[in-house]
Amino acid sequence: MYRHMISLEQKYDSLLQEAERRSQPGIANLRLCFELLALTAAIDRDCAVRLAPYNLSEGKFVVLFLLHGQPQGLSPHELADRAGVTRPTITGLLDGLERGGFLARHSGLQDRRKVSIRLSEKGDATARSLFAEHTRWIGSLFEGFSAEERSQFSALLQRVWRSTDAGKMESPAIAGEPAP
């Protein structure tokens, strides 16, 4: 059919086959959803491939970038908030980054509970070059998209988003009315 078709993950192929066998309604929607998931999975894989040479994961990259340009450092708590992960997760990421020599933990001065995380020379250099490289790569995924196509794509994404749980929570002004 199509010349270039998104190749679905094996599991989604199996799922689709079964749905077809049962002649389930809404197969077209199912396939579309799987294409969406497959695309994101491919992007995630590419991302991991690009960071692997530096011994970084996506989570570690985010931490590195958050610390960049913060010579006085950030606390694990702040990092967790800005990265959108839990504090224990940050602890793990910091362990790995410290092992790799990207940063160091410095004990706090005023509040002795606090730890100040600061990039090493290596960490700073890596963050600087990698940020530009990485955002350039991400941008390149949408190379050739016109402004109109972008807003078309964005509008479609938003329509799906509104069907998700998170999307439904976004408009409580109407839904929050007292039930009759």
Next chain:
Amino acid sequence: MYRHMISLEQKYDSLLQEAERRSQPGIANLRLCFELLALTAAIDRDCAVRLAPYNLSEGKFVVLFLLHGQPQGLSPHELADRAGVTRPTITGLLDGLERGGFLARHSGLQDRRKVSIRLSEKGDATARSLFAEHTRWIGSLFEGFSAEERSQFSALLQRVWRSTDAGKMESPAIAGEPAP
């Protein structure tokens, strides 16, 4: 601006802010990519929420569904192939599913290396009801999409796909020519 906007993960917000501060080119592409990732993350979360009451993850659900309608069972190897994960991963999923009483391992008859995985009563019942429920939910994400919108969306996804590493490998007929 928009009434309903996809709320990005915290980390992507930070990344975007920094890119804006640097007035990096291609910010629009960057934002679009993050919207795509945020949507998929939201779908994954919803999926996990819907499976959690059954003590199932997405991986386990796939295994359950693959075994459904296979009264003679499947081997871990076959399951790994069809689920698109490695054999060690299947071992872990089977451990969990066996603990949960969804299936049992039966030692092979002819080939004593092989193990036959068969669903229990509970596993079969769960698979049956959950498959329909789950695919119905996925389909509902795209409720209200016309056939035209679907193909429009699919076309956009495919365009991005072609920029990924996986997408570039798909057309080796041209790229595979001997280098001069």
Next chain:
DNA sequence: GACATTTGATTAGGCGCCATACTATGTACC
């Protein structure tokens, strides 16, 4: 000053995924 409460960071334990390395069984070849 002694108490409970809050806050900061970590540890412990679990899940899902992976890669590597192993054991046991089957198969092919000389």
Next chain:
DNA sequence: GGTACATAGTATGGCGCCTAATCAAATGTC
């Protein structure tokens, strides 16, 4: 029939994420 190889399954250990529990330091209250 014995050696080499392939195959099946798994144990081990790693990573990234989570929740719940723990410990230390700061803070509020009496």
